[in-house]
Amino acid sequence: MRPLDGRKIVCCVGSGGVGKTTTAAALALGAAMEGKRALVLTIDPARRLANSLGLKALGNAETRIDLTARGEMWAMMLNLKRSWDELVRRNARSAEQAQAILDNKLYQTLSTAMAGSLEYIAMEKVLELYSSGRFDVVVLDTPPTSNALDFLHAPDRVLDVLDNNAMRIVLGPMLKAGKLGLRLLAAPSGLVLRTLARFTGSDFLRDLAEFMMAFEGMYEGFKERAANVKALLSSPQTGFVLVTSPNPLATQEALFFHRALERDGIRTAAVVVNRVQRDPRRHGGPDNLAALEEALQLAQIKDENRLSERLCETLTEQAILADLDRREVERLRDMLRGVPLFTVPRLRKDVHDLAGLWQIGEYLGGD
Amino acid sequence: MPAPVDRRLVVVTGKGGTGKSTISAAVALAAARRGKKVLVCEVVAKERVADLFGRPPSGTEIRQLLPNLYSVHVRPREAMREYALMILKYETLYRLAFENAAARYFLAAAPSLAEIVMLGKVFWHAARETERGRLRWDMVVLDAPATGHGLTFLSVPEVFLRLVSEGPLARDMRMMQALLADPERCSICIVTLPEEMPANEAIELDRALRERQFPAGPLFLNAVFESRFSPQEIAAVTRGGPLLTAAGEAADNHESRAALCRHYEGVLRDTVPRNLVKVPFLFERSFGAHAIEKVSHAIEGAL
Numbered sequence: 079m080r081p082l083d084g085r086k087i088v089c090c091v092g093s094g095g096v097g098k099t100t101t102a103a104a105l106a107l108g109a110a111m112e113g114k115r116a117l118v119l120t121i122d123p124a125r126r127l128a129n130s131l132g133l134k135a136l137g138n139a140e141t142r143i144d145l146t147a148r149g150e151m152w153a154m155m156l157n158l159k160r161s162w163d164e165l166v167r168r169n170a171r172s173a174e175q176a177q178a179i180l181d182n183k184l185y186q187t188l189s190t191a192m193a194g195s196l197e198y199i200a201m202e203k204v205l206e207l208y209s210s211g212r213f214d215v216v217v218l219d220t221p222p223t224s225n226a227l228d229f230l231h232a233p234d235r236v237l238d239v240l241d242n243n244a245m246r247i248v249l250g251p252m253l254k255a256g257k258l259g260l261r262l263l264a265a266p267s268g269l270v271l272r273t274l275a276r277f278t279g280s281d282f283l284r285d286l287a288e289f290m291m292a293f294e295g296m297y298e299g300f301k302e303r304a305a306n307v308k309a310l311l312s313s314p315q316t317g318f319v320l321v322t323s324p325n326p327l328a329t330q331e332a333l334f335f336h337r338a339l340e341r342d343g344i345r346t347a348a349v350v351v352n353r354v355q356r357d358p359r360r361h362g363g364p365d366n367l368a369a370l371e372e373a374l375q376l377a378q379i380k381d382e383n384r385l386s387e388r389l390c391e392t393l394t395e396q397a398i399l400a401d402l403d404r405r406e407v408e409r410l411r412d413m414l415r416g417v418p419l420f421t422v423p424r425l426r427k428d429v430h431d432l433a434g435l436w437q438i439g440e441y442l443g444g445d
Numbered sequence: 446m447p448a449p450v451d452r453r454l455v456v457v458t459g460k461g462g463t464g465k466s467t468i469s470a471a472v473a474l475a476a477a478r479r480g481k482k483v484l485v486c487e488v489v490a491k492e493r494v495a496d497l498f499g500r501p502p503s504g505t506e507i508r509q510l511l512p513n514l515y516s517v518h519v520r521p522r523e524a525m526r527e528y529a530l531m532i533l534k535y536e537t538l539y540r541l542a543f544e545n546a547a548a549r550y551f552l553a554a555a556p557s558l559a560e561i562v563m564l565g566k567v568f569w570h571a572a573r574e575t576e577r578g579r580l581r582w583d584m585v586v587l588d589a590p591a592t593g594h595g596l597t598f599l600s601v602p603e604v605f606l607r608l609v610s611e612g613p614l615a616r617d618m619r620m621m622q623a624l625l626a627d628p629e630r631c632s633i634c635i636v637t638l639p640e641e642m643p644a645n646e647a648i649e650l651d652r653a654l655r656e657r658q659f660p661a662g663p664l665f666l667n668a669v670f671e672s673r674f675s676p677q678e679i680a681a682v683t684r685g686g687p688l689l690t691a692a693g694e695a696a697d698n699h700e701s702r703a704a705l706c707r708h709y710e711g712v713l714r715d716t717v718p719r720n721l722v723k724v725p726f727l728f729e730r731s732f733g734a735h736a737i738e739k740v741s742h743a744i745e746g747a748l
Contacts, residue, residue, distance in 0.1 A: 094461040095642055187608065275612070282609045327462060358695040363688045370692060377685035388673050389682065389692040395728040396695045402730065426701040428641050 080443030081348035081420060082109060082215065085317035087208055087310065088347065089218045091229065092321035093331040097352035097422075100429050101321045102219035103131065103153070104438040109215045110143075110151035111439075117152040117207060120219040121200065128155070129430075140207070145432060152213065161199045162189040169299040178292040184285050194232035196221045201232065201307045208310075230311065230342050233304040240297055317347030320417075322410070324354055324403035329410050336414060346417045350442065351407055353424040357400035358393060365393050449632040449662050450476050450748040453580070454571045454624060456599065456662075458589045458654075459636035460646045464667040466493040467732075468636045468724070469588040471740035475748055477513035478741070481583035485516040486567045488598070489590045492518040498734050517570070521559035524566040560601045561614065568621045596653050599625060599633070603657070625659060632662035637713070639669060639706040644713060651717045663747045664719040666710060668726040672703040722747040 082088055082105060090102040099120050106118035117140055118131075131143055131153040140154040163180060170176035179185055189195055200218060208216050220229065228235075275283055310316055318339055322332040329351075336346050359365055364373050370393075371386045379385070411419050422441040429438060449455060449472075457469045466487070473483045473494075484507065485494050495503045498510045507517045573581040589598050602622040609615050625631055633654055637647035647664065655661060674682075674696050683693040714721055724743050729736045 095463075095638075095640070183608065187604065281611070285608070325462065358691040358698070361687075361690040361694065363691045365691065373685070373688040373692070374682075377681075377689055379681045379685055379689075385674075385678060385682075389696060392673065392695045392699045393692055396698060398728045398730060424698075426698070428705070430641070 080418065081105060081317075081319050081350065083317065083347060083418075085347060086214065086315040087204060087216050087218070087313075088317050088319055089204075089220060089229075090319050090321050090350075091220050091335050093328050096321050096323040096325075096328050097429075098321045099219045100435065100438060101319070101350050101352065101422075101442075102217045104435045104442060105319070106153070106215065106217045107145075107147075107151055107432065107435045108439040108442065109217075110145070110147045110149040111436075113148035114214040115150045115152070115212065116215040116217065117154060117213045118217045118219065119154050119156060119200070119203060119207070121156050121196070121221045143432075149214075154207075156200055156203060158196050158199060159186070159189065161203055162195070165199065165202060166296075169296050169303070171295055175292065175296070179289070182285070182289045182292055184289045188289070194228045194235040197229045198232035198236045198304075198307065201310065202303065205303075205307055205310050230338055230344075233308045233311075237301060237304050240293060240300055312342065312344050318344060319347050320349040320414075321352065322349065323352050324406040326406060329406055332410070333413055336417075346414065348418045348420065349410065349414055351410065351419065351421045354407060354421045355396065355399040355403045356423050357404070358396050359400075365397070366390065446628050446660075448748060449634070450479060450481065450584070452584070452630055452632045453582075454567075454585050454587065454631045456587045456589055456625075456631070456633045457636060458596075458599070458633060458650065459665075460638075460643045463636045463638050463643050464665075464724075465636050466497065466588055467737065467740055468634070468665050468667065468744070469586050470494045470497045470737045471744055472634070472748065473514055473516075473584070473586045474511070474737055474741040475745045476584050476586075477511060480513065482513050482581075483515065483584045483586060484570055484582045485514075485586045485588060486519050486570060487516065487588045488519045488563045488567070489588070492516075494588065497732070497737050519563045519566045521563055524562040525559070528562045528565055560598055561605055561618065564598065564601055564621055565614070565617050568617065568624065571624065572620075596650060599654075599659065600657070628660035631660050633659045634662035634665060635717075635719070636665045636667055638667055639709040641709075644709045647713065648716050651719065655718075661719050663722045663744075664713065664717050665722050665724055665744065666706075666713065667724045669706050669710070669723045670699060670702040670726050672700065672707070674700050676700075720747055 088102075088105060090098045090105070092098050102120060103118050106116040109116035120128075120131075140152045143151040143153055145151060166179050166185075167173075167176045170179065197220065200220065204216050204218050207213060318335075320332040320335055322328040332349065336349075339346055364370050367386060367390045370390050371381060374381050374386055374389075407419075407421060420442050422438055425434070425437070427434070429435060455472055457465050457472065459465050469485055469487075473485045477483045487494055492502050492504075494516045495501065495508065495510055498514075500508070500510050502518065503510075503516045504518055505520055505523045507515050509515050567585065567587050570582065571585040575581050602618040602625070605618050606615060606622070625633075635647050635650055635654075637643045651661070651664070679693070679696055679700055682689050682696055685693065710721070710723070722744050724740055727736050727739060
């Protein structure tokens with residue numbers, strides 16, 4: 079597959095609803111057909127695509143897709159909560175410590191609701207799967223809501239929150255104060271705490287402090303892991319494929335992502351524009367009312383219920399759509415000079431099976 | 446129950462890219478045409494509504510876009526600051542408490558604090574009164590963020606109150622929760638497209654919203670292609686020879702999209718117990734005030 083260009087890890091990024099999952103699955107399928115052991119890691123696939131990939135009954139494990147190929151195709155759906163739990167268990171010094179964290183009522187909110195949490199755990203999973211040596215290519219379908227910054231800065235963000243030092247400064251006195259209450263705390267951290275507590279109440283701060291205490295000693299492990307995740311993001315073996323539709327909102331997001339990658343010194347591997355409307359006028363032929371009336375007459379088709387008018391209107395509308403799409407694709411090509419760009423035409427049906435994925439793969443330069 | 450147009454807060458939710466801003470603008474325009482004084486609150490990173498009316502961005506100050514129609518961009522940083530100052534009263538105290546590394550840490554860890562203050566700000570607008578004690582706005586339209594499930598934002602009070610039960614934020618969140626749950630004063634609409642993922646998401650969102658007993662507003666099915674040709678016509682034109690190849694392909698494309706629309710409309714009607722409002726696909730070379738005007742007329746009847 080040309081967008082892969084020999085890379086081992088591919089992250090498909092872009093705004094929601096542009097066909098990211100489909101593109102990711104098509105890339106993995108293409109790699110499998112080329113003889114690679116390929117895995118697609120997806121987050122929130124459309125139901126019918128999930129069904130066709132056999133993902134419905136799956137938990138947090140990879141499953142092999144049944145197909146005739148030189149290589150292998152595997153798929154996996156990421157479960158956010160379970161992945162975090164596993165990560166905590168792996169890094170905890172004891173089963174008790176792991177349990178204390180998993181039981182903390184803040185942990186759930188932090189692991190599932192914190193910005194960048196899903197992006198981080200997805201990359202963490204990619205690292206784990208790739209390091210296992212069981213796959214030649216891992217394709218990641220990123221969360222629908224991610225923006226570029228969430229993705230690139232997820233390791234830092236996660237570390238920032240888990241960093242005990244900042245916490246100790248502000249929450250340490252809180253733990254010592256215990257039931258005596260905040261009023262007895264010394265300035266300046268006491269003042270900061272008292273002020274923050276006016277917003278959230280002191281219970282929340284205490285929960286937070288307890289959570290951080292439970293985390294004691296695990297930070298170093300996390301830090302090392304996050305550094306590996308970060309290194310993986312910028313490794314030459316990793317490629318970012320921008321997926322978009324010709325919708326200006328989507329291309330804007332793709333360009334934004336591209337610039338964010340550039341700022342971090344990462345090159346965009348390829349851009350895939352899905353659902354590009356083809357211009358029916360490329361076939362030539364009449365496109366105005368009088369000429370259409372004549373063409374119908376020649377073909378001996380009765381011009382009933384204003385058929386010629388309806389055809390003319392439809393041609394005009396689709397020409398508008400095709401023009402808009404063409405303009406947007408050109409703009410993208412212009413702004414992403416040097417990045418391979420692939421367009422996939424709008425297909426007559428939704429893609430939800432392997433045959434459909436295969437068809438898409440052809441537009442991505444598969445053989 | 447009052448019609449959606451007579452409720453104080455109209456929330457527009459749905460998957461990203463389904464046209465939430467367009468529908469928000471159109472709802473606001475339709476209400477403004479009926480003489481309501483309307484404020485559109487945008488809470489996503491990039492403001493869109495003012496631009497749709499061909500106006501410069503409003504920013505964090507309320508700006509008038511049309512007679513009776515105003516918009517404002519609610520941003521987390523400014524909302525946080527305003528909110529903190531409302532409670533703390535002193536700028537120095539604010540700086541001391543919020544502009545340091547420890548607070549940054551705290552803000553990252555506190556559950557959805559950005560969403561909380563933004564929702565708090567929207568609530569403040571919705572509850573704001575004039576000097577004579579009347580409501581400042583007849584309607585506040587909240588263009589909700591494009592979350593994976595669209596629900597996170599609206600569940601913020603609930604999630605927050607589970608963790609925090611005292612303090613001024615908790616008090617405000619309780620009032621916000623009451624407003625969001627009140628069918629007399631609030632309506633929560635869903636925007637979707639006739640495509641698989643947006644339709645599935647709308648179905649899940651609807652179920653989750655009803656489970657939490659949020660007042661169910663209309664389901665807007667956006668960008669609909671209506672059927673225009675019979676199968677016989679398509680067959681005849683497609684066989685009509687090289688002169689009609691382009692017309693045949695266009696007609697066939699149109700009908701295959703119309704068929705998809707019919708399919709998803711059926712699925713949505715079967716599973717989502719809301720008033721389904723179809724918004725036709727607009728073939729516009731540029732999407733502006735003219736397009737919003739058309740959409741607002743298409744949805745008027747449902748309000």
